Amino acid sequence: MTVDAATQGEPFIRLNGIKKIFRSRRQEFLAVSDATFDVHEGDLVSLVGPSGCGKTTLLKIIAGLYTFEDGTMEVGGAGSDFDPARDVGMVFQQPLLLKWRRVLENVILPAEILGLPMRAARDRARDLLDMVGLAGHEQKYPYELSGGMQQRAAIARSLVHDPKLILMDEPFGALDALTRERMNLELLRIWEQSRKTILFVTHGIAEAVFLGTKVVVLTAGPARMADRIDIDLPQPRTLDMKTQEQFGAYTRRIYQLLGME
Amino acid sequence: MRLRITGDAALRWTAIVGVHAAVVFLWYLAVEYWEIPKFILASPQATFMSLFDDYPWFDNTLVTAMEIFGGYFLAVVVGVGLALMFSWFRTVETLMMPLVISLNMVPKVALGPLIIVWIDYGLQTNIIIAFSISFLPILITTARGLREVEPDLIDLVKTLRATRWQVFIKIQLPGSLPYIFSGMKVAVVLAVAGAIVGEIIASEEGLAYLIGQVQVTLDTAAMMMAVILITLVGVALYLIVLILERVFVVRDARVETV
Numbered sequence: 001m002t003v004d005a006a007t008q009g010e011p012f013i014r015l016n017g018i019k020k021i022f023r024s025r026r027q028e029f030l031a032v033s034d035a036t037f038d039v040h041e042g043d044l045v046s047l048v049g050p051s052g053c054g055k056t057t058l059l060k061i062i063a064g065l066y067t068f069e070d071g072t073m074e075v076g077g078a079g080s081d082f083d084p085a086r087d088v089g090m091v092f093q094q095p096l097l098l099k100w101r102r103v104l105e106n107v108i109l110p111a112e113i114l115g116l117p118m119r120a121a122r123d124r125a126r127d128l129l130d131m132v133g134l135a136g137h138e139q140k141y142p143y144e145l146s147g148g149m150q151q152r153a154a155i156a157r158s159l160v161h162d163p164k165l166i167l168m169d170e171p172f173g174a175l176d177a178l179t180r181e182r183m184n185l186e187l188l189r190i191w192e193q194s195r196k197t198i199l200f201v202t203h204g205i206a207e208a209v210f211l212g213t214k215v216v217v218l219t220a221g222p223a224r225m226a227d228r229i230d231i232d233l234p235q236p237r238t239l240d241m242k243t244q245e246q247f248g249a250y251t252r253r254i255y256q257l258l259g260m261e
Numbered sequence: 262m263r264l265r266i267t268g269d270a271a272l273r274w275t276a277i278v279g280v281h282a283a284v285v286f287l288w289y290l291a292v293e294y295w296e297i298p299k300f301i302l303a304s305p306q307a308t309f310m311s312l313f314d315d316y317p318w319f320d321n322t323l324v325t326a327m328e329i330f331g332g333y334f335l336a337v338v339v340g341v342g343l344a345l346m347f348s349w350f351r352t353v354e355t356l357m358m359p360l361v362i363s364l365n366m367v368p369k370v371a372l373g374p375l376i377i378v379w380i381d382y383g384l385q386t387n388i389i390i391a392f393s394i395s396f397l398p399i400l401i402t403t404a405r406g407l408r409e410v411e412p413d414l415i416d417l418v419k420t421l422r423a424t425r426w427q428v429f430i431k432i433q434l435p436g437s438l439p440y441i442f443s444g445m446k447v448a449v450v451l452a453v454a455g456a457i458v459g460e461i462i463a464s465e466e467g468l469a470y471l472i473g474q475v476q477v478t479l480d481t482a483a484m485m486m487a488v489i490l491i492t493l494v495g496v497a498l499y500l501i502v503l504i505l506e507r508v509f510v511v512r513d514a515r516v517e518t519v
């Protein structure tokens with residue numbers, strides 16, 4: 001571990017004892033407690049845990065959308081040229097496409113907001129749509145797409161401004177098993193090519209192990225502890241790894257952490 | 262969105278024309294077979310022929326149309342404008358919205374006589390009555406549309422550190438367009454009512470004024486023609502709004518109203 005940390009240098013994201021409490025007039029609700037983990041540049045970290053355990057909340061904290069109570073958070077590493085506006089791409093649990101914009105116009109939205117050159121953004125958006133399998137649907141409105149197609153458009157949108165960090169909140173939750181498998185491989189391909197840092201929320205344990213260089217396990221219940229497992233499967237990942245002994249060992253371990261075995 | 266006549270649309274147009282024609286036909290039958298005195302219900306033909314009587318139809322229709330369109334235009338400008346101000350200055354909204362809701366409860370038709378007391382009668386007065394009756398629903402629905410943006414959508418652009426203006430111009434305003442149009446559709450009916458109320462209370466021109474003149478001579482056909490012309494002015498305005506909605510609002514986002 002020490003050797004590993006030395007070769008990889010400073011972590012890209014460092015969370016230490018992050019705690020989040022939602023307060024309403026009547027009550028306080030502890031949504032995240034003591035989330036502590038590092039993400040290194042170029043990592044693909046899966047964040048796995050049961051529904052309601054605080055995955056979305058944690059992702060939004062990292063995106064700078066929520067404040068938090070205790071702990072410290074560093075995003076972008078020390079002294080780097082990380083720009084929190086330009087360098088974060090986010091895929092939400094719902095596609096969140098603008099109903100009144102065609103698909104292509106939806107994908108270029110981040111470029112518009114950041115004031116990037118539009119011609120280049122359009123070209124890039126076309127390429128990205130092609131990559132997520134939506135070539136030929138650029139001029140459709142979101143209501144003309146299926147749920148899975150909308151989510152893929154949202155993934156293209158999160159990449160259009162070429163961010164260093166991509167936060168994905170169950171992006172494949174709405175997809176059928178086959179498309180999901182295909183998108184997993186696609187995501188790995190994008191990640192290998194671009195060497196982006198990806199934080200990937202899922203409640204699929206196998207998916208978490210298959211994709212991640214590291215899996216962060218969030219448990220439900222009042223303790224809400226986070227645990228980290230490094231996944232030492234070879235890169236690039238291939239589908240047949242899922243049947244290997246080592247893969248099974250990782251998934252079993254996560255099931256145990258979640259108290260299901 | 263383009264205007265397309267698909268098979269579906271053709272069917273709808275047939276239905277629209279068919280239903281109206283059927284009503285006119287029933288009206289014709291009723292007058293013919295129940296032998297209703299013509300000063301109670303004039304026949305469709307007589308009503309139509311009254312257009313060629315010696316009444317100033319054109320001038321009065323023009324006056325009424327100006328009142329309705331003028332009042333309505335003001336209502337859209339002021340209603341949308343105030344709603345935008347509310348959305349930019351939340352304290353103003355917090356202070357003013359309760360007042361707006363109470364004002365909306367006022368039977369606005371009853372304000373007609375007061376407004377005439379305040380600013381004499383005439384075309385401008387009727388424009389103001391039409392305006393004051395019809396701007397509140399536009400204000401209320403627009404304010405609601407600007408307020409009710411999906412929070413995650415705001416989060417999405419916040420991760421990009423969008424400015425308030427960007428949030429407004431790219432998310433809030435286009436998102437509120439369907440609401441604006443739904444308010445505008447409700448307001449058409451009210452603008453018509455407002456202009457007519459003004460004319461009935463006190464005026465020297467306009468279709469409702471003409472109705473008052475003709476009433477004395479019991480020319481029922483002409484009275485009915487005047488009502489039909491008022492309706493047509495309202496329908497014309499409504500169609501304009503519908504067409505604008507089709508142009509500016511994507512089908513999926515449209516809010517259905519009357």
Ligand SMILES: Nc1ncnc2c1ncn2[C@@H]1O[C@H](COP(=O)(O)OP(=O)(O)OP(=O)(O)O)[C@@H](O)[C@H]1O
Pocket residue numbers: 022023029030031049050051052053054055056057058093203
């Ligand atoms: N804005 C909020 N106000 C109050 N409580 C909230 C808020 N957002 C989330 N919570 C609570 O915090 C907990 C964690 O929510 P979160 O959305 O992070 O869960 P999740 O792990 O993403 O679940 P899922 O897998 O179902 O998406 C939940 O119990 C939820 O009720």
Ligand SMILES: [Mg+2]
Pocket residue numbers: 055056057093169
């Ligand atoms: Mg969630």
